[in-house]
Amino acid sequence: MAIFVAKRLAMMLLTMVAASFLVFAVCEFTPGSVARKSLGPFATQEQVDFLTKKLRADDPLLVRYGRWAGVLLGIIPDPLQDPSTGLNFKDPRGAQYFGNFGYSTLNKLPVNDVIWNRLGNTAILAGLAFLLIVPLSIVFGILSGLKEGGVLDRLLSVICITFTSIPEFASGVFLVTLFVILWPVLPGTSPLDTEGGWSVPSQLVLPVAVLVIYDFGYVARMIRVSMIGVMEKPFIRTAVLKGMSTRQVVIGHALRNAMIAPFTVLLLQINFLISGVVVTELVFAYPGFGRLLLDASLFGDIATIEAATLITVAIAVTTQFVGDLGYMLLDPRIRLR
Amino acid sequence: MTMVAEPISTQGERASETPLLAVRDLRIEFRGKAETIVAVPKLSFEVKPGESFGLVGESGCGKSTTAMAIMGYLGATGVVAGGSIRFEGEELVNAPAHKLRAIRGRRIAMVYQDPMSALNPVKTIGAQLAEVPMLHLGASRVEALDMAAAMLKDVRLPDAGDMLKRYPHQLSGGQQQRVVIAMALLGRPSLLLLDEPTTGLDVTVESAVIDLIGELRRRYGTSLLFISHNLGLIAESCDRVGIMYSGELVEEAPTRELFGRPRHPYTQGLIDCIPDIRQGKHSRTLAAIPGNIPLPSERPRGCLFGPRCAGFRAGLCDRAGMTLEPVGERHVVRCVRWPELEVAHRELPPLSGESAAPAAEITFSDITKFYHLGYHKTLKANEAVSFEAGKAEIVALVGESGCGKSTLARIVTGLDRATSGEIRMAGENIAAIEASARPKPLLQSIQMVFQNPDSTLNPSHSAGFSIRRSLKKFGIRKGKAAIDQRMRELLEMVRLSPDFAARRPSQLSGGQKQRIAIARAFASDPSLIVADEPVSALDVSVQAAVVTLLLDIQKTRHATMLFISHDLALVRHVADKVVVMYLGKVMEKGTVEEIFGGATHPYTEALISAIRSTKPEGAERNRITLTGDTPSPVDVPRGCRFASRCHRKLGSICDREPPPIRRMSATHEIACHIPAEALESPRHPDEASDRS
Ligand SMILES: Nc1ncnc2c1ncn2[C@@H]1O[C@H](COP(=O)(O)OP(=O)(O)OP(=O)(O)O)[C@@H](O)[C@H]1O
Ligand code: SF4
Ligand code: SF4
Numbered sequence A: 001m002a003i004f005v006a007k008r009l010a011m012m013l014l015t016m017v018a019a020s021f022l023v024f025a026v027c028e029f030t031p032g033s034v035a036r037k038s039l040g041p042f043a044t045q046e047q048v049d050f051l052t053k054k055l056r057a058d059d060p061l062l063v064r065y066g067r068w069a070g071v072l073l074g075i076i077p078d079p080l081q082d083p084s085t086g087l088n089f090k091d092p093r094g095a096q097y098f099g100n101f102g103y104s105t106l107n108k109l110p111v112n113d114v115i116w117n118r119l120g121n122t123a124i125l126a127g128l129a130f131l132l133i134v135p136l137s138i139v140f141g142i143l144s145g146l147k148e149g150g151v152l153d154r155l156l157s158v159i160c161i162t163f164t165s166i167p168e169f170a171s172g173v174f175l176v177t178l179f180v181i182l183w184p185v186l187p188g189t190s191p192l193d194t195e196g197g198w199s200v201p202s203q204l205v206l207p208v209a210v211l212v213i214y215d216f217g218y219v220a221r222m223i224r225v226s227m228i229g230v231m232e233k234p235f236i237r238t239a240v241l242k243g244m245s246t247r248q249v250v251i252g253h254a255l256r257n258a259m260i261a262p263f264t265v266l267l268l269q270i271n272f273l274i275s276g277v278v279v280t281e282l283v284f285a286y287p288g289f290g291r292l293l294l295d296a297s298l299f300g301d302i303a304t305i306e307a308a309t310l311i312t313v314a315i316a317v318t319t320q321f322v323g324d325l326g327y328m329l330l331d332p333r334i335r336l337r
Numbered sequence B: 001m002t003m004v005a006e007p008i009s010t011q012g013e014r015a016s017e018t019p020l021l022a023v024r025d026l027r028i029e030f031r032g033k034a035e036t037i038v039a040v041p042k043l044s045f046e047v048k049p050g051e052s053f054g055l056v057g058e059s060g061c062g063k064s065t066t067a068m069a070i071m072g073y074l075g076a077t078g079v080v081a082g083g084s085i086r087f088e089g090e091e092l093v094n095a096p097a098h099k100l101r102a103i104r105g106r107r108i109a110m111v112y113q114d115p116m117s118a119l120n121p122v123k124t125i126g127a128q129l130a131e132v133p134m135l136h137l138g139a140s141r142v143e144a145l146d147m148a149a150a151m152l153k154d155v156r157l158p159d160a161g162d163m164l165k166r167y168p169h170q171l172s173g174g175q176q177q178r179v180v181i182a183m184a185l186l187g188r189p190s191l192l193l194l195d196e197p198t199t200g201l202d203v204t205v206e207s208a209v210i211d212l213i214g215e216l217r218r219r220y221g222t223s224l225l226f227i228s229h230n231l232g233l234i235a236e237s238c239d240r241v242g243i244m245y246s247g248e249l250v251e252e253a254p255t256r257e258l259f260g261r262p263r264h265p266y267t268q269g270l271i272d273c274i275p276d277i278r279q280g281k282h283s284r285t286l287a288a289i290p291g292n293i294p295l296p297s298e299r300p301r302g303c304l305f306g307p308r309c310a311g312f313r314a315g316l317c318d319r320a321g322m323t324l325e326p327v328g329e330r331h332v333v334r335c336v337r338w339p340e341l342e343v344a345h346r347e348l349p350p351l352s353g354e355s356a357a358p359a360a361e362i363t364f365s366d367i368t369k370f371y372h373l374g375y376h377k378t379l380k381a382n383e384a385v386s387f388e389a390g391k392a393e394i395v396a397l398v399g400e401s402g403c404g405k406s407t408l409a410r411i412v413t414g415l416d417r418a419t420s421g422e423i424r425m426a427g428e429n430i431a432a433i434e435a436s437a438r439p440k441p442l443l444q445s446i447q448m449v450f451q452n453p454d455s456t457l458n459p460s461h462s463a464g465f466s467i468r469r470s471l472k473k474f475g476i477r478k479g480k481a482a483i484d485q486r487m488r489e490l491l492e493m494v495r496l497s498p499d500f501a502a503r504r505p506s507q508l509s510g511g512q513k514q515r516i517a518i519a520r521a522f523a524s525d526p527s528l529i530v531a532d533e534p535v536s537a538l539d540v541s542v543q544a545a546v547v548t549l550l551l552d553i554q555k556t557r558h559a560t561m562l563f564i565s566h567d568l569a570l571v572r573h574v575a576d577k578v579v580v581m582y583l584g585k586v587m588e589k590g591t592v593e594e595i596f597g598g599a600t601h602p603y604t605e606a607l608i609s610a611i612r613s614t615k616p617e618g619a620e621r622n623r624i625t626l627t628g629d630t631p632s633p634v635d636v637p638r639g640c641r642f643a644s645r646c647h648r649k650l651g652s653i654c655d656r657e658p659p660p661i662r663r664m665s666a667t668h669e670i671a672c673h674i675p676a677e678a679l680e681s682p683r684h685p686d687e688a689s690d691r692s
């Protein structure tokens, strides 16, 4: 077990290094220099040149990557916070500490001040959606997989396929039309403050609904396929011929087997919900992680992009780890040899 | 073993009782989208209280379908289209769900063919067993687990408490089947359906499971419906037997009567198909039943067996509405010509021709194959295996699963390399040369026939293609016309018409596929044929045909054959020499006469004793029941490999020291601590019963 965890951690580190370097390299090709972005469009060319020199932004890629990593690990101070740059960037945590993601040129704030906040907002959205997606998809998947081709299966399948194939912006616009314009019971935007007169919970309803509608059908389909396979297994016949009712067979014998394969798929939804919900956040002006990442990318705010990348990788590796653990719990054939 | 005799004597009084299970004119259809398959057209039989009724028939004749109909579980497409199934007077056909639930698992329980897949892989044995008393007997979880533990003891599983906590994959096949039996018995059912309960288990394990079923049946007074294609098992475990053919019963009689005086040509054919353990190679040939069981959609008019019956008379046998006629007390048969056919019992011609002691074709010396499975883990597949096969000789390699038979075959054919040791063929050591490095003449001279013909035949190529390719590859014939000519000859040799050349494997039956595989193997004129369980995947009637064919060809071609099998009766029938292996080591080797004669290794003795014969007197033999399962080849016992299961174990010396090799004769060797004289003593079951 210890070896397993160590392996996973090593893999996480490796992925992080690879991903962060890749992002660094790709950012090379985005137009506009770091100095220009930090100073804004109204700065003079001299100011830009001065800052470029100050930041040693002309150094080779590898050297700059090393410097960024050094800042992150707290080995060297963040050059952007050097008072002599004249940028007036100040991190209350200091210029040199472990986990220093640097300064966001977009927000003119330390990345750590921006990103966790946004991540928290998205986590609320994703968490609520996930809490609904899990039971909904299991119920839909199990019920339709119970009798392949039956009336219930066809009905549920139509619902799932329809919902999954509606793009998020379409269902977003549709729901807004319905509940904001025609029957105004919910707010159309979700800035997560109460200035508009709507409570925060009410602001969450529509974005969560959009995510659930978009995602649960897909997971339900996966569970359905797995369930159909399980229901054909001889051990289900054994259970039925023991004299168990359909309900007892499904709950006692089919469910756990049917969840083994889709379990990973279910966990992958967490990754999707954290970093892939840009559209929903845009539609509802939701101050989330996805939008931050989008804005940062468009602006070329490399510090923020790097931070977001590392967090995404960490989440992905963690969910995978949880997936493996869950696998072991669900399937004794993997746990006990 | 007096299991058969005892219930029969009490049968007389029971005959008048109301049956426990009465199946009347049952018709079962599978209604697919495109067509309706009548799996069982009209079937009637009864099982009396306390009785064990056997249902025998070839694959696809509707045995499992009948069992599932009784359980009311025919799947989405299956329907009972007519007739009735009465259990203790209650109608089961179209019974409401709650009534079926109350009967399933409680009053009728089932034991399935493949125990591994019949158990839920993610639940413990305890949880799965406890469900039955909790469901049917109103037991609490704790009580149910206690009952489960007690039942596990009854099915002779060691350490019940620990067993309850295990998962199915942590048990061996034999243990799993015992768990399934325990599960079936927990509801104290009055009827137990056994659908091929031991198919797929090793012979000695099968033997123990069958004994267990017999014992439990006597203890609990459960009636059995025993479904099998193994006539020997049925003969020993059942009071009455019904022979099923293409969904119909063609004969039904008390066991002794049926096997002693079979009236239906099909029954006679089935009995003649199976090799008899008490008869050696040269006593007679196996009689095969020609042809195949008809598809449900292609049943002929009149007698369903007509197209395969030698006694067929047009105008008589093809009249519709053939009925079961009584031919004796409680003996019925569905054949219009039974009175005439009775006298004409087939006398089988003995095999002729005997060759003198031949020169060695292939010699194995100290062949060892270890697979390294990681740190400090070695799987010993073969260890110091030595024997030789003479020119045109058939040497049988015998042993249960995991004994290393197939590994040896793989080494001979170059699919694998030996870790050490030598295999000399034509003066050359081939033990370490893989097939890719073998010169063409060597490849040509060794050919293989596999257990599963599907693995040799490419499903996307025609049967003819495989044979032609083999001919071309070794340059046996040059030119298209000559190759085609030779291919037809080969097809003829395996008794297939030339039209078969164009067929794909999916259009062939199992037996036909195996014939193609044999034709392909002989295409290169090999001097050595390695046949790895060549017939064990085939139905009995087809088995006989394929074995006979293989022997004929081997003899005319003067090919040497390594015949790998777990079926000792078959081995006795075909082999000249026998090598008995257990866990990678040779336990005994000798000529057939020596192996099946007086002195044998305890393991061979157990293997021979596990064979079930259809001859009633066969049941009187002392059966040796081995305890436990074969240990894993990864951690083999230190002393004698067989020590953990040996019924004649001498004591700790067997655990400590590898046994010496006792030379019983120039050709006969036994690896055992028991001294040669003691091995000679009349322990052999055949001898014992001859004397009594
Ligand atoms: N679900 C099904 N749909 C269509 N046909 C079926 C179905 N199940 C069985 N059959 C057909 O019914 C016939 C009887 O099958 P069944 O499985 O009862 O044979 P069996 O005697 O048990 O054979 P085996 O010895 O191979 O187990 C076969 O021809 C088979 O192809
Ligand atoms: S009825 Fe005719 S074809 Fe059928 S088994 Fe009897 S003799 Fe053979
Ligand atoms: S050596 Fe001992 S354990 Fe092995 S077969 Fe002989 S008696 Fe049995």
Ligand SMILES: [Mg+2]
Binding pocket: B063, B064, B065, B195, B196
């Ligand atoms: Mg069957």
